[in-house]
Amino acid sequence: MKGLKQYLTPLLICAAALVLLSGSSRAAESTKATTVAISLQNIFSMEFYTDPNIVYSTVVPFTNIDPEKSMVLADGRKDNDGKSDTAVVCRSNAGIVWYLKLHLTPAAPLTSDKVKYYIDQPYNRNTGGRADGSLTQTANWYSFSIAPTTIYTSGTQDISNLPFGTLITFNFAIAPSGLEAGKSYSAAITYTLTTTA
Amino acid sequence: MxxxxxxxxxxxxxxxxxxxxxxxxxxxxxxxxxxxSNFMAEFYQPDGAHIVYSTNVPFTNVDPTQSFILPDGRAVNDGKSDVGIYCKSNLNLTWYLKIGVTGGNLPDNKLKYYLSQPTVWDGSASITTNGAITPDPPDWTVIPKGMSTTIYQSGSNDTVNTPFGTLATINFQLDPEGIPGGTYMAIVTYTVTTSP
Missing domain, CATH: 1.20.5 (Single alpha-helices involved in coiled-coils or other helix-helix interfaces)
Known part of the structure; x- marks a missing residue:
């Protein structure tokens, strides 16, 4: 019994020392938590963009057209002047693909084939770069359709593009051949932002 | 008798x-x-005048077309903070305040914090500590998800700070870019530890 005690005593002392050492080297720690609760409004909107480089919005004038030209730009515009006639900002946080459609409603005797539009790859206003969606047709001049027609389909980045949205710029032109001198013509251009293809 | x-x-x-x-x-x-031994973290009880929230921070009916979104009732430079954390220690060991998003369904990297230099009571007045904040100078910084990041390391004037402790005040900001409309939650955990 005495021999057993002689062997056990040093072991017990070592074990106690280990326990004490492990306790003193263990990191002290205390935690608290906050729950952050967020409710985010649904946004699906389009508005005209105003900027010194965007010349028009609700009215685009073509005054005193020279009928000898094959294509006429809007008043005050020149080729490659770095500006655009109109621009719209499309905003969505619906998390689903959206489409921008365009169509023309001409007042007779004007016909839709006389009015052209030009659309380039839109801009992601959150990054400053180009948006990652796809144009239905490559950037160029096209005749209008009289029915809403998809001209741009959102990409993965601009499916939810808040807060600043996607900027889409437009230029317009008139093909004056066949238009009568001294007459006034008009047409309504409609932009439609929709989640329906 | x-x-x-x-x-x-x-x-x-x-x-x-x-x-x-x-x-x-x-x-x-x-x-x-x-x-x-005294080693603990505890909330500063919200008083509305200085600290607005503690265990719950609401962002209600957020307009996501704004790029700078603060919690309900807050405004830039209103002189308040969202939460205050008292860190108390008399272990005479450098301690660290860490923060992390440890739960919830808010997409990553959308919640930011702002931590000014903490304060400590020196027995007669509240003074700024000489510990190290991250980032320094203070700036809005993403709270990482799933891990804790040190945002403050105690200094020589608050490594031992009992009985009143060091007060770290924290503000939150939401970045709505790319988040679909809906309801979200994030659990932000603060840890005071002697482990770097």
């Missing part, structure tokens, strides 16, 4: 002695309590 009176006197005498002994033990216990 006489004999009974004697017994009563003896009893009074015996009762007095143990009372003296008990008082001495109590004094000894109080001395040990003063020297005990």
């Amino acid at each position: 006489k004999a009974l009176v004697v017994v009563f006197n003896i009893a009074m005498s015996l009762a007095f002695m143990p009372l003296q002994a008990y008082a001495a033990v109590t004094a000894s216990q109080q001395a040990r309590a003063t020297a005990s």
Whole structure:
């Protein structure tokens, strides 16, 4: 019994020392938590963009057209002047693909084939770069359709593009051949932002 | 009857002695309590004037077309903070305040914090600590998800800071870019630890 005690005593002392050492080297720690609760409004909107480089919005004038030209730009515009006639900002946080459609409603005797539009790859206003969606047709001049027609389909980045949205710029032109001198013509251009293809 | 009176006197005498002994033990216990370890984090109780929230921070009916979104009722430079955390320690070991998003369904990297230099009570006034904040200078910084990041390391004037502790005030900001409309939650965990 005495021999057993002689062997056990040093072991017990070592074990106690280990326990004490492990306790003193263990990191002290205390935690608290906050729950952050967020409710985010649904946004699906389009508005005209105003900027010194965007010349028009609700009215685009073509005054005193020279009928000898094959294509006429809007008043005050020149080729490659770095500006655009109109621009719209499309905003969505619906998390689903959206489409921008365009169509023309001409007042007779004007016909839709006389009015052209030009659309380039839109801009992601959150990054400053180009948006990652796809144009239905490559950037160029096209005749209008009289029915809403998809001209741009959102990409993965601009499916939810808040807060600043996607900027889409437009230029317009008139093909004056066949238009009568001294007459006034008009047409309504409609932009439609929709989640329906 | 006489004999009974004697017994009563003896009893009074015996009762007095143990009372003296008990008082001495109590004094000894109080001395040990003063020297005990103190290491904890606790919320500053919201008072509306300085600290607005503690366990719940609401962002209600957020307009996501704004790029800078603060919690309900807050405005830029309103002189308040969203939460205050008291970090108390008398271990005489450098301690660290860490923060992380440890749960919820808010997409990653959408919640930011802002931490100014903490303050500590020096016995007569509240003074700024000389510990290290991250980032320095203060700036809105993403709270990482799933891990804790050190945002403050105690300095020489607040490594031991009992009984009042160091007050770290934190503000939150939401970045709505790319988040679909809906309801979200994020659990932000603060950890005070002696482990770097």
